[in-house]
Amino acid sequence: MSTLIxxxxxxxxxxxxxxxxxxxxxGAVDVNALREGRTETFHGKDCSHETFTRFRDWLExxxxxxxxxxxxxxxxx
Numbered sequence: 001m002s003t004l005i006x007x008x009x010x011x012x013x014x015x016x017x018x019x020x021x022x023x024x025x026x027g028a029v030d031v032n033a034l035r036e037g038r039t040e041t042f043h044g045k046d047c048s049h050e051t052f053t054r055f056r057d058w059l060e061x062x063x064x065x066x067x068x069x070x071x072x073x074x075x076x077x
Contacts, residue, residue, distance in 0.1 A: 001032075002064045002065060002066045003030060003031075003032045003062040003063070003064070003065045003066070004030075004031035004032055004065075004066055004068060005028050005029070005030060005031065005059070005062070005065045005066065005067050005068065006028065006029045006031055006067075006068050006069065006070075007026070007027070007028045007067055007068070007069050008026075008027050008028075008069065008070065008071075009023050009025065009026045009027075010023065010024045010025045010026075011023055011024060012024055022046065022047055023046065023047035024045075024046065025043070025044065025045055025046075026042075026043075026044040026047070026051060026055070027041065027042060027043050027044070028041065028042040028055070028058070029041050029042075030062060031068075032062075042054070042055055042058045
């Protein structure tokens with residue numbers, strides 16, 4: 001069974017999207033863990049290689065994953 005991961009990202013005000021400016025924050029929640037009464041989250045404070053290496057490491061034991069966002073037109077980037 002896949003792990004459902006809800007993601008959200010933020011960019012500086014006025015930039016428009018993370019794809020055209022530095023991302024200021026990135027977060028994810030493991031929904032499967034919430035269903036089991038646990039809170040398992042990821043929080044990155046920038047768009048650095050280190051943030052996404054840590055995110056990859058956080059995702060690895062949850063694979064395969066399905067990403068969901070409240071704003072896919074923005075957050076897919």
